[in-house]
Amino acid sequence: MNKKMSQVLAYLGAFFLPILIVIGVFAGRGIAPLGGHNLLVSDLATQYFPFFNFLRTQLHNGGISTYSFLFSLGDNTIPVYTYYLMSPLNLLVFFVKSAQIPLLMEAIIMIKIGLISLSMVIFLRVKEHAVNWRQLVAGVAYGLCGFVAMYFYDFMWLEALMVLPFLTLAIDRLFKKEKWGWYTFTLLVGIILNYYMGYMLCVYSVIYFVYLFILQQPQTMKFWSFVRTRKAVLVKYIGSSILGGALSAFLLVPTLVGMLSTGKGNFDWTSFLPIFRFLPSDLLSFGVGATNFVGRLNHEPSLFVGSFFALGMLIFWLSPQIKRQEKRASLWLVGAIFVGMLIATFDTVWHMFQMPAGFPFREVYMLSFVMIGFGYQAWRRGAFSQLAIVKKAAVILAGLITLGYLSAFVEIRVARAFHWATPFYVTSYWNWLIALLFILVTVAVIGISKRDVRWWPLLLVVVSLEMGTNFWLALGGTHEYGNQSQFVQKYERSAQLVQAAQNQRQFTRLDVNNQLYVHNFNINYNQYNDSLLFNFYGVNSYTSSLNVHTHDALTKLGLYSRNERRVSVRGLTPVTAQLLSVGRQVNISRTGKMQLHTNPQLTGVGYAVAPTLDQLHLVNNDVYGNLNRLFQSESGSKALVFHPNPAQVLRLQKQRGQYRYRVRVTAQTTGMQYLDLQRVSPNQQLQIKVNGQALASRYPQNGAELIELGHRQQGDQLTVQFMSNRKLTKQDLKTTFASYQGDAVERFSQATVPYQLQVDDPARLALHGNQFTAKVKTTTARPVVLLSIPYDQGWTITDGQKPVKMKKAVNGLAQVRLTPGTHRLTFRYQTPGLKVGVLISLLGLVGTLLASWWWRKKRTVRRDAK
Structure with missing residues (x-):
C-alpha cells in the first residue's frame, strides 16, 4: 500500500469509526437511523428544530431576512443566525421536508462527530509529519469525549472542537516559523462558525501561546527576558489576533449590538465572586x-x-x-x-x-x-x-x-x-x-x-x-425520545390546521394551543417556537437572542417568562390581547379537532391612541396596576379595569421552605378572576385549587404569569389553595387577587377599529419583515400610534417622504406621533451595527494586506542581510 493510499484510508477511518460507534449506540437506544425514535428532546426540540425550519423556509423563498415577525413580536434575526445557524452543514436543510428535519439533525450530529475525530488525526499527522494508524485512537477519544456525550444536544458548539486542533497548529506555526496567516484565518473561521465558542477559542489561544513560551524558555534565561527576545513573534501574534477579530466584524459587531439588546446585556456581579x-x-x-x-x-x-x-x-x-x-x-x-x-x-x-x-x-x-x-x-x-x-x-x-x-x-x-x-x-x-x-x-x-x-x-x-x-x-x-413516524403525522396535520386558522388578509397574532403537536413529545413542551414551525404570528419565543424590550414589557403586564430567554402568551388578558393584536385563539385537541375563536377587532401591528400614552411607565411587581395604567393611558380615560379582591387567610402551613395557603377571596366585580404570584413564587410549579378542584391549565402553572381563576359574579366567594416561596404580608394579599371588569375595554376596542395600523401585505412579514408599508388614521384625540413591535434603533419610518421618529412606549414597545389624517408609513429595518461591522472588516482586510506586505518585506530584508 503506497503512502498516499494509507493516508486516505487513515482519514476515512478517523471520520467513519466514531460515526459507526454512534450509530451502534443510537441503534441500541432505538434511535434513528436504525430505530423508530428521534432526538426531539431538550434544545433539539424547543430551539434547533424550529430554527432549522425557519432557515429552510427562508432558503426556499430565496433570501435571508434580517428581521422577522415570527420571533415573538418581531426581532432581529442576525443574532439567531450567528449563534445557532452558521454551520455550512445546516444548508442541507434545504433538501429535506420539514417533518424530516429531526433525522437530518441526527445525521449532522454524526457528521460533526466524525469531523471532530478527523480534525484530531490531522492535527497529530501534522505534528508528527507522518500518518500513523495509532492516531485513530486519539481521534475516537476526542470525537466521543465527555463534552460531546453531554453537549451534542446543542450541536452548534461542535464546530469549535473541529477548529481547536487547527487553531493549535496555527499558533505553533506562528510561534516557531513566524507565519501568521493560517492563525488569522483559523481564528476568523472559529468566530464566524459560532462567535460564542470563537470567543472561547480566543481565550484558549492566549493560554496556549503562553504555554509555548514556557515550553521553549531556555533554562538559563528568565521568562520575561525570553519574551523580550521573541518580541517579533509577540507582535505578530497580537497583530494577527486583532486582524482575525476585525475581519469577522461584519458578523461580530451586529451580533454584539443585537445581544446587548437582550437580557444578557445585564451583568450579575455575584457570578464574579472567587x-x-x-x-x-x-x-x-x-x-x-x-x-x-x-x-x-x-x-x-x-x-x-x-x-x-x-x-x-x-x-x-x-x-x-x-x-x-x-x-x-x-x-x-x-x-x-x-x-x-x-x-x-x-x-x-x-x-x-x-x-x-x-x-x-x-x-x-x-x-x-x-x-x-x-x-x-x-x-x-x-x-x-x-x-x-x-x-x-x-x-x-x-x-x-x-x-x-x-x-x-x-x-x-x-x-x-x-x-x-x-x-x-x-x-x-x-x-x-x-x-x-x-x-x-x-x-x-x-x-x-x-x-x-x-x-x-x-x-x-x-x-x-x-x-x-x-x-x-x-x-x-x-x-x-420521540416516535418519528408518529411525529411526521402529527406535524403535518398540525401544519394544515394552523395554516387554515390564519387570517391571510389582515395582520393578527394567534394564541395557539396545539395539544396534537404537544403530545408528540415525552417532555414538558411549551410551544415556545411553534410560530417558526407553522409560520404564524404569535407571542411565544425561546431564544438566547430574545429582545429585552419584548421581555420586559410583556412580563410587567403579566405574561409568562421563566428567564430572559423565554416569553409566552400565558397570562394574556383582554388588555394585552388588544395591545398585541392577539385576535385568534386556536385550540387543537389531541385527536386533531380544531376550535377557532376570533375577535375581528384585534388586527393590525398597532393602533392610534390618546396622547397620554407618553406619560405611561410600567413599574416592577405591580401587574394589575400596570394593566390599569396601560388602559387609562391609551384610552385617555380614568376607568379601572382590574379591581383588587379582598382575601382572608383560612390556613397557613410551612413545608420544606414553602408556604401553603388556603385563602377565601371575594369577587369585587363580575368577570374573570385573577391570581398574581410573580413577586413571591416565580417559576415554582404550583398546585392551585379553586373550591377544592385542581385548576385546569394547558401547562403546569408556574407562578410567573397572571393565572385565571374562572369567571365569577360580584360578591362570589372562592376558596383558593396555592403555594408561595415566602410568607405573604397584608400588602401582598391586597395585590395578589383581582377581578376584571371589561366593559370599558370592549368599548375602547370597538372604537379603535378605524384607527388600526393595517399592513399592506401581512403574509410578507414572515419572510421579509425588514421592510413593509402600512396605513393608519390619526386624529387630534388619537395622535400617537402604539406599535406592537419591540423598540429597536434599527427601524427607520417615513410618512411619504417625511421621516418619523420612533420612540419607546410601554417600557419596551414602540410608538410614533403623527399629525391628524390618514398616513401611509414605510418601515425599513437596518441591522444595527452592520455598517460599522462591514467597515471594520474592510479595514481588517486592508490591514491584512498591509501586514502581509510589511512582514514579508522585513523577512526578505533579514534574508538579504544574512
Whole structure:
C-alpha cells in the first residue's frame, strides 16, 4: 500500500469509526437511523428544530431576512443566525421536508462527530509529519469525549472542537516559523462558525501561546527576558489576533449590538465572586457514565476522555522520559483551563462574562483536547513501556475516581439535609465498578502491546468500546425520545390546521394551543417556537437572542417568562390581547379537532391612541396596576379595569421552605378572576385549587404569569389553595387577587377599529419583515400610534417622504406621533451595527494586506542581510 493510499484510508477511518460507534449506540437506544425514535428532546426540540425550519423556509423563498415577525413580536434575526445557524452543514436543510428535519439533525450530529475525530488525526499527522494508524485512537477519544456525550444536544458548539486542533497548529506555526496567516484565518473561521465558542477559542489561544513560551524558555534565561527576545513573534501574534477579530466584524459587531439588546446585556456581579464552581465529586467524571440525560443542564465538568488517555496524562507527568520543562509547561496549559472552570470569576469570563443558564462548563472540551494530546505524546515517546509507571498511574486514576464517588455520596446527603440544590447527578454508583474495570482492561492491553507491538489495535478496540459505553450511558436516564413516524403525522396535520386558522388578509397574532403537536413529545413542551414551525404570528419565543424590550414589557403586564430567554402568551388578558393584536385563539385537541375563536377587532401591528400614552411607565411587581395604567393611558380615560379582591387567610402551613395557603377571596366585580404570584413564587410549579378542584391549565402553572381563576359574579366567594416561596404580608394579599371588569375595554376596542395600523401585505412579514408599508388614521384625540413591535434603533419610518421618529412606549414597545389624517408609513429595518461591522472588516482586510506586505518585506530584508 503506497503512502498516499494509507493516508486516505487513515482519514476515512478517523471520520467513519466514531460515526459507526454512534450509530451502534443510537441503534441500541432505538434511535434513528436504525430505530423508530428521534432526538426531539431538550434544545433539539424547543430551539434547533424550529430554527432549522425557519432557515429552510427562508432558503426556499430565496433570501435571508434580517428581521422577522415570527420571533415573538418581531426581532432581529442576525443574532439567531450567528449563534445557532452558521454551520455550512445546516444548508442541507434545504433538501429535506420539514417533518424530516429531526433525522437530518441526527445525521449532522454524526457528521460533526466524525469531523471532530478527523480534525484530531490531522492535527497529530501534522505534528508528527507522518500518518500513523495509532492516531485513530486519539481521534475516537476526542470525537466521543465527555463534552460531546453531554453537549451534542446543542450541536452548534461542535464546530469549535473541529477548529481547536487547527487553531493549535496555527499558533505553533506562528510561534516557531513566524507565519501568521493560517492563525488569522483559523481564528476568523472559529468566530464566524459560532462567535460564542470563537470567543472561547480566543481565550484558549492566549493560554496556549503562553504555554509555548514556557515550553521553549531556555533554562538559563528568565521568562520575561525570553519574551523580550521573541518580541517579533509577540507582535505578530497580537497583530494577527486583532486582524482575525476585525475581519469577522461584519458578523461580530451586529451580533454584539443585537445581544446587548437582550437580557444578557445585564451583568450579575455575584457570578464574579472567587468561589469554587464544583467540588471533589467531579473527579468521578474521569470514569464512564458520570452523568446522563437527566443531569445535562446541571452537572460538573465532563472530564471524560477514556481511561487510556487519562492514564496517558498521568504517565506524561510521572515518566522520566518526559523532560521537566515539558511537564512544567503542560501543568500551565492543563491547570489554566482547569482553574478557569474551578473558580467562578474565571469561569464567568470564559463564558463571555455571563454565567451559563444550563449546560455549564462549556470550555471543558479544550481540557479534553490537551489531555488527549499529552497522553498521546507519552504513548508515542515510549513512556508507556515502563509498566511500573503505568500501574502507578492506574492506581492514582482509580483513586481519583473512587474519591469522586465518595465525595458525591457525602455531598448529596449533606445537600439533602440542608435542602440545597445539588448541581451534580450521579447516574449510578455501579458505574464506579465499570470505570475500574476499564482501567484494569486498559492496563492489561498496554502490557500485551508492550510485549508485541502488533497487538496495539487492541487499544483501539478498548478505547472505542469505552467511549461508546460512556455515550450509551450518557443517553440514558430518560424515556423522552420521540416516535418519528408518529411525529411526521402529527406535524403535518398540525401544519394544515394552523395554516387554515390564519387570517391571510389582515395582520393578527394567534394564541395557539396545539395539544396534537404537544403530545408528540415525552417532555414538558411549551410551544415556545411553534410560530417558526407553522409560520404564524404569535407571542411565544425561546431564544438566547430574545429582545429585552419584548421581555420586559410583556412580563410587567403579566405574561409568562421563566428567564430572559423565554416569553409566552400565558397570562394574556383582554388588555394585552388588544395591545398585541392577539385576535385568534386556536385550540387543537389531541385527536386533531380544531376550535377557532376570533375577535375581528384585534388586527393590525398597532393602533392610534390618546396622547397620554407618553406619560405611561410600567413599574416592577405591580401587574394589575400596570394593566390599569396601560388602559387609562391609551384610552385617555380614568376607568379601572382590574379591581383588587379582598382575601382572608383560612390556613397557613410551612413545608420544606414553602408556604401553603388556603385563602377565601371575594369577587369585587363580575368577570374573570385573577391570581398574581410573580413577586413571591416565580417559576415554582404550583398546585392551585379553586373550591377544592385542581385548576385546569394547558401547562403546569408556574407562578410567573397572571393565572385565571374562572369567571365569577360580584360578591362570589372562592376558596383558593396555592403555594408561595415566602410568607405573604397584608400588602401582598391586597395585590395578589383581582377581578376584571371589561366593559370599558370592549368599548375602547370597538372604537379603535378605524384607527388600526393595517399592513399592506401581512403574509410578507414572515419572510421579509425588514421592510413593509402600512396605513393608519390619526386624529387630534388619537395622535400617537402604539406599535406592537419591540423598540429597536434599527427601524427607520417615513410618512411619504417625511421621516418619523420612533420612540419607546410601554417600557419596551414602540410608538410614533403623527399629525391628524390618514398616513401611509414605510418601515425599513437596518441591522444595527452592520455598517460599522462591514467597515471594520474592510479595514481588517486592508490591514491584512498591509501586514502581509510589511512582514514579508522585513523577512526578505533579514534574508538579504544574512
